[in-house]
Amino acid sequence: MLRVCEELDSASLGWFSHAPDWYETNNKSFAPSEAQSVSMFAQQLLSEKLDVPQTESQLKGQGRESELNNMMDQCHPVWGQMDNLVIGREKRKQLLLMLCQHEADRLEVWARPLNSKDTSFSRSKISSEKWIEYVRTAFSVDPQIALSLASRFPTISSVTSEVTQLVQAVVNVKGGIMS
Secondary structure, three states: OOOHHHHHHHHHHHOOOOOOOOOOOOOOOOHHHHHHHHHHHHHHHHHHHOOOOOOOHHHHHHHHHHHHHHHHHHOOOOEEEEEHHHHHHHHHHHHHHHHHHHHHHHHHHOOOOOOOOOOOOOHHOOOOOHHHHHHEEEHHHHHHHHHHHHHHHHOOOOHHHHHHHHHHHHHHHHHHHHO
């Protein structure tokens, strides 16, 4: 089940690996329909309970230390140690939720540009530290998603600077190997 959730996370985040496009269509209901679909997906994410293994203290309290040791010894091939798996899954879910909310709001503005309704997504509510966490999470899933964050949010300096630092780190590592 965990593997299916990971694949779903990866595929969902992969949708955001491209810079955002504006929709050129003669169909007046396209943008509102798309906005509603993305909003419904975001609502589903909000209501989703994370299927997490029991915590260390819960397992110890139940006298299940051997199960805890087995779980901690497991290593996922992509995300690393199992204790980091739950944290990573939650970070990916938060990133996906933020991106979906932003996309739904963007589509809503495209569909109804004169609507003065305040949108639920506000970049000013997200701290610089949280933006950096989003970029790092995106980069760990697929560097292209992090690059698209810089395209989606070009005025947020913490996003552009973190993407630049991560890319430079990879270039320096690969450059060091080749030298």
